[in-house]
Amino acid sequence: MTSKWAGEGDNAEALVRKEVEFGEYVGLKSVVAPAVVGGDAAASYGQLVSSLVEAPEPQTVLVRVQLEESDAWQRWNRVRLMSNSSTRLQVLLELSGKSDGDGRTVVQHWRAEPVHVVVLPARLFLQNAGGYPVLRRWDQEAMHQWMDLGVALAVQQGDDGDAEVKDCVRYLRHLAETRPTTAAHCAASDAYRDVLQAPLQPLMDQLASETYEVFEADAPKYEHYEAAMIQAIVDTAAARQDSDRQIVLVVAGAGRGPLVSRALHAARRSAADVAVVAVEKNASAVVELHRRNMSLWGGAVDVVHADMRRWAPAQRADILVSELLGSFGDNELAPECLAGALERLANVCIPRRYTAYVAPVSSSALFRSAREFGGTHALETPYVVNMHAARVLAPEQPVWEFSHMPGDNVHSQRSNTIKFRVQGPALVHGVAGFFDAELYTDVRLSICPATHTAEMHSWFPMFFPIQVPLAVADGDEVLVHMWRRSAGAKTWYEWCVDTPGGTSGLHNVNGHEFWIGH
């Protein structure tokens, strides 16, 4: 193979292989391939890099991507696709340092890619009054964002007159030391960045005590529930004629009791006479409810071990409160549990309605992790994940809603197609899912990026992967098709993504890979 990109003689491939071999001999964990090329030589370059990442040596290959090339991303994407998105392929990103552009835009565009190192040319640095190199404010922020993504930074020696590399490095160290600290409520979530988790199934499974403990640490969530309960109690008290009768509030799916404590508090704060009933189907959690009833609630709570779908109390309640919301709103089967229960049990439901949202998402990290779980199964299963090295390609849009008001239709199947105009170029790896909920009137909870409830950390977004990623250009129209289907004791989602270049095909048809059990 002869090519200019290696810049040496007439057998560039042999030269590259020799250098890789030497790297292996001296024990290097990674080797940097020559700068990625476009045009006619792109296929040969991709073939060579693919053969390196498939070689038995456990080295990572860093593909040098020069941002000054207008088709830098497309060049990288071609190599990545030729190498079947190998986990041993990463990016060494060379900033151009020419433009006065905002460095944060580069992070935004590249955060979904497996960037290992960012190389800053020394000319990117300005001189401060003392003659030392500094970065523009937005470039400082960009460096903080790269550090946050765990990306290494390197400085490339410039021409005469550019800053000294050692001074630039000292400045970058200073930036690292003065990075804004993470808020306490984020610190716990940070440990789960880009970690795929199976969605909880609190109806089919019996949750463990430590899972409840994690829920209970999310004070903002319970504060919102308490605010909703106060309003519902006040409205119920105002609407009723026979003011002697106690208001009955049922916490359905009480777990170890955090909403029960909040219900008692809400009753005190609204100065109303409220009887609180705690219903829970997990026998072990019921033991803890009895313990708390004795030790914390003075025996004031009626603890019932029952499934809310079948529980038949002697007296209809006024307010039904439940926290069966999943990352996609309805994925913990709140509709199946609440719709029927509401008809028999109460007039008012908290939450009153919840909406699922979707958006196309790009993330090499999430796609690779899902694929590593194994085969088609892993890429036809939704995950819950604290998305970090990911790029949501268009603002999220509602896909469907469930409402629990008297007289609402209780059927639980849904489907919809949503059209997005995406920011590209990018590789679509799947669909991100979010939800928001109206607990009561204006008291809302949200995990949508645009409206996220402050400091609430109970829910990470959902990720619905697709088996074969789809490339999109800036401004392309992307269609996301979603279905929520049920049969017998199972509910599941099916999904499909269409881009101008192709379709992902339908995922999880008939729930054959993933379903939620009733």
Ligand SMILES: C[S@@+](CC[C@H](N)C(=O)[O-])C[C@H]1O[C@@H](n2cnc3c(N)ncnc32)[C@H](O)[C@@H]1O
């Ligand atoms: C997400 S947890 C929330 C628990 C608690 N409210 C909290 O905030 O910690 C949902 C709870 O609902 C219970 N649950 C789910 N489906 C139920 C049903 N049909 N009847 C009664 N409890 C149910 C589960 O066992 C679990 O304890």
